[in-house]
Amino acid sequence: MTDVTVIPASPTLMDEPIMDITVVGAGPTGLFAAFYAGLRGASVQVIDSLEEVGGQCSAMYPEKYIYDVIGYPMVLAKDFVAACLDQALRSNPTLHLREQVQTLEPLADGTFILHTTKGQRRSRTVIIAAGVGAFEPTRLGAAGVPELEGRGIHYFAKHIEEFRDKNVVIVGGGDSAVDWALTLEPLARTVNLIHRSKFRAHETTVADLEASTVTLHYPGYEVVEVRSGPGGRISGLTFRHLEGHTQDLDVDELICAIGFKADPGPIKTWNLELQRNQVIVDKVTLQTNIPGVFAAGDIASYPAKFKLIANGAGEAVTAVNHAVQHIDPSARLDAGHSTTIMEKREKAAAI
Numbered sequence: 001m002t003d004v005t006v007i008p009a010s011p012t013l014m015d016e017p018i019m020d021i022t023v024v025g026a027g028p029t030g031l032f033a034a035f036y037a038g039l040r041g042a043s044v045q046v047i048d049s050l051e052e053v054g055g056q057c058s059a060m061y062p063e064k065y066i067y068d069v070i071g072y073p074m075v076l077a078k079d080f081v082a083a084c085l086d087q088a089l090r091s092n093p094t095l096h097l098r099e100q101v102q103t104l105e106p107l108a109d110g111t112f113i114l115h116t117t118k119g120q121r122r123s124r125t126v127i128i129a130a131g132v133g134a135f136e137p138t139r140l141g142a143a144g145v146p147e148l149e150g151r152g153i154h155y156f157a158k159h160i161e162e163f164r165d166k167n168v169v170i171v172g173g174g175d176s177a178v179d180w181a182l183t184l185e186p187l188a189r190t191v192n193l194i195h196r197s198k199f200r201a202h203e204t205t206v207a208d209l210e211a212s213t214v215t216l217h218y219p220g221y222e223v224v225e226v227r228s229g230p231g232g233r234i235s236g237l238t239f240r241h242l243e244g245h246t247q248d249l250d251v252d253e254l255i256c257a258i259g260f261k262a263d264p265g266p267i268k269t270w271n272l273e274l275q276r277n278q279v280i281v282d283k284v285t286l287q288t289n290i291p292g293v294f295a296a297g298d299i300a301s302y303p304a305k306f307k308l309i310a311n312g313a314g315e316a317v318t319a320v321n322h323a324v325q326h327i328d329p330s331a332r333l334d335a336g337h338s339t340t341i342m343e344k345r346e347k348a349a350a351i
Ligand SMILES: Cc1cc2nc3c(=O)[nH]c(=O)nc-3n(C[C@H](O)[C@H](O)[C@H](O)COP(=O)(O)OP(=O)(O)OC[C@H]3O[C@@H](n4cnc5c(N)ncnc54)[C@H](O)[C@@H]3O)c2cc1C
Pocket: 024, 025, 026, 027, 028, 029, 030, 047, 048, 049, 050, 054, 055, 056, 057, 060, 061, 065, 066, 067, 068, 069, 099, 100, 101, 102, 129, 130, 131, 132, 133, 134, 176, 264, 265, 266, 267, 296, 297, 298, 299, 307, 308, 309, 310, 312
């Protein structure tokens, strides 16, 4: 992935440049918004609380294939993010990582101060591309888990290679649990899957799972205790059937894929109209109830919304175009084609 320079916040507000567009969130939507802002000639900064760009793709499924983004028949999420970042960097955005936007303060002159965990940022418009907000995995409620977190217990399985030749146990019955079981089956020594009720995953992958060598313990099974071995890593666990009988398993790596809780966190205090943790926007302009503040991607809510990467990219274009026109009402709403814009820029630069 391309190296990213993390710019520290200015010590005083007056030193802070005022940007045309500030994008909150560096997931796929935020990165594409940054690229498109540059295409429109707007200055842009992107702020994300995580230490790497890519949002859910990087944090939750970097080694899973995505099949429904334009131009790629199939692409690993981490490779897709690397391409999105390369594209965003063409627009020279300022990237502020490991920085959470806590408060959004509209000023009387129509601009904004974003109060962050590192200081203050200034902007003429804001595009909120905060996805599902801060995401936290649902913790496994079994004895010994808190002590062994980070020592063989995973909530996001990021690197396939660390499971090679290991005894892997997966807990859960949704798409992530089933996908991980199938992904790791060919390379792990053993894969056991423990689940309390029926599978909620896609029917075809459940059929693949049932035909695989993954040992299934479902429905009605739950983990009651995890144990450590030499070196303080997880080495075994006990699970039980809801009717009472228990069983032990050797385990080198435990993947808990029992869901995650998402919370827009500070965004809830920004006086935005919200609906079920999403920001309500005008379907045409993607503007929120605060003039100059737009939302795109998973965080944006309007009738018949699809939470997909492809839709987030389209929304990023809409939000940027309307942000540009908000700053300069005489600006064209539609920028035209990138082929023409870039050709003109290259010709102008050559003169
Ligand atoms: C397991 C899984 C598989 C998926 N598979 C697919 C698929 O195959 N195809 C598909 O189209 N979609 C898929 N999705 C959904 C897809 O990942 C999301 O639609 C997409 O990531 C949304 O992008 P986004 O940029 O809007 O938000 P996100 O990716 O959620 O990024 C939002 C970013 O905003 C940051 N942020 C939030 N609040 C703040 C704040 N206050 N200050 C600073 N930063 C903040 C977060 O840290 C995060 O990095 C999948 C999702 C999951 C969980």
